Amino acid sequence: MTEKTVEIQVHGSLGQIDAAAWDACACPEVAAGQSARPMDPFTTYRFLKALEDSGSVGPGTGWQAQYLTAFEGGQLIAAAPLYAKSHSQGEYIFDHSWAHAYENAGGRYYPKLQIAVPFTPATGRRFLTRPGYEVRGMSALVQGAVQLAAQHQVSSLHATFCTEAEALAGAEMGLMHRTGQQFHWDNHAYADFDAFLATLSSRKRKMIRKERRTAAAFGGDIQMLTGDEIAPHHWDAFWRFYQDTGARKWGSPYLTRTFFDIAQDSLRDDILLVLAEREGVPVAGALNFIGSDTLYGRYWGCIEDHACLHFEACYYRAMDYAIAHGMRRVEAGAQGEHKLARGYLPVTTHSLHWVGDPGFAEAVQQFLKAERTAVEEEIEILTSYGPFRKTKGEDQE
Template sequence: MAEIEITLHASFAEIPAQEWDALACPEATSGRPIDPFTTHSFFVALESSGSIGARSGWQARPLLARKDGQAIAAMPMFAKSHSQGEYIFDQAWAQAFERAGGDYYPKLQVAVPFTPATGRRFLTLSGYEAEGTAALISGATQVAEQNNLSSLHITFCTEDEATRGEGMGLLHRITQQYHWHNNGYADFDGFLADLSSRKRKAIRKERQTANGAGLEIKTLTGDDIQPAHWEAFWQFYQDTGARKWGTPYLTRAAFDAFHDTMRNDILLVLAYDGTTPIAGALNFIGRDVLFGRYWGCTADYPCLHFELCYYRAIDWAIANGLQKVEAGAQGDHKLARGYLPVPVHSLHWIANEGFARAVGEYLTAERNAVTEDIDVLTSYGPFRHIQSED
């Protein structure tokens, strides 16, 4: 049988786009990619803009597996010197490991930087799922061992990938996010009809408040997005980034790169006070999912955040036949607005056997707690129960 060759690369740009995308998004030859974040365009936009690289602590080290000269699998891997911009939090692990005298950083991270969105992390050619996954895991752990790195983390992978990886000896972690699901709604009122009367009234009041503020709200995608829109959004993004992370993850050039190569996969929602944009929400469009990513404003208006980030996203998803809206990480306030808790999966490999056992025990307890939380939170959601209050 032919051997599989694993190559480690220093950037995404050195891998031909056609070769990468044949693994990441083969469906894009006949339409929109299922996941815009694993495309060659997205990773190269982050690289070319300086958003990832040595400065950011995200150094690209993508893996490629070939068999008989054909690329059969790839993995977006990074060498990390910190745990920022990941959204699956392991800082407590790092502190414990370092208190015990170890060096947790650098580590290997298989992820989409700054993007808490579930998607494939083992990008395999159809028919090579098991073989390609095994080759990538073997290659990545060998890189970690040969470089004396503490660990490998594969975050926001699919449930199927988590099952396969766990079967190959990786630790399986479950956390949670809030997603909105389209249950065949014809319009926003159809969605509201599924809610309890109290929650339905609350959402209507929030929308009336936001839309009654005298602002004009524009929903833009593709060629309707102009460079001036990005200049405005950059101001919003900087404000939010400074408050949340201290330093924004993306550079200004990243938004220009998105505009040049991905604007057909972007939905930008902007609010104007007269001719001045004062708030905005950035979404990426998948084939079946709308991914909410960034929000910011230069003026505060009641309920405007909910309108731009959540309700306009639902409006657009319904109108365009999308099945889901993923509104990003955390945020219990999303529950009352129709976004229900769902499990999120990741995989982990830790070189030190004793520490790996301790983390494994922790993950078992955490998984049980998260599963219980999801059940409890879902029961408190806004949707009507069997005994309706209407």
């Protein structure tokens, strides 16, 4: 039997791709009726379209869409959120040192190609394939992306926060595998928050209880809103928080104000908004996205400083929600070793890389080998310092 030809296409706008066909690759579990929610809310058509339609990506942002699709027999079998990048901001797997080294050697590092969800350090599939086309679809996307990079003579291609399975498959295809670290909280079928606390050492248990009491005394109420509970005026408040955090961390916010208007229309069912109000005025908030089994913490901001309110809104309320809804995990975003004491343990993250220059590729490969060893050692050490009881019955009250 003659094997069908796979056709690779590049699109400058998501509007050029059928929404249902994209989601059949991005969230097939929803299309098949196996889940009401997507595993990964960030690769859905509606989320990526919101980034594009709001001007958060596109001209002037350094994220120029080059969505990659693979068709077989007229059917979309695979897709990837691919962008041409003119900088390395908003990625959270940092290659600034690579850029400096390459340019110091006389090369031109930018533009580069990036398969990623912009501004979103959350692990998920980056090579989106229709069920039954996992191997063939990913192979076509990798070959297509590398060919596009070579054709346009860009320095490099990167796929960030991919799954471990994708990383291993990509390495078999000749891409370079990089590892990193984040802190995630696992829900071991806890009946309630106290059941989680019971697994901690006495000292950590008392610390968390004290933090929650301190946060509760900030002088107001905390709301947890999702779906139709979220109203347009809530986004006015959150925009103020987001601007404050963006100005301090990145210099300017990545998302535009219009993104939150679009979120109200098309994404609010995917969102958990935690808002702290004092005398009827929102003073702090945390934005989370809801997957089928994972809650993703994304942004925090405030206009008033209150002790421990950040821990309560971002970490403990997220854990409360995950327990109440039977979710397996909370991913609280990039960095932050302070999460360790609060039950968020280090886990390995993965990315894939292709570098056009053979000499520079060899140098990067050697760097990644040493980095992987360092990451493994750090995760082992940090895990040993986790807050959980070391032996059964230890520190029980």
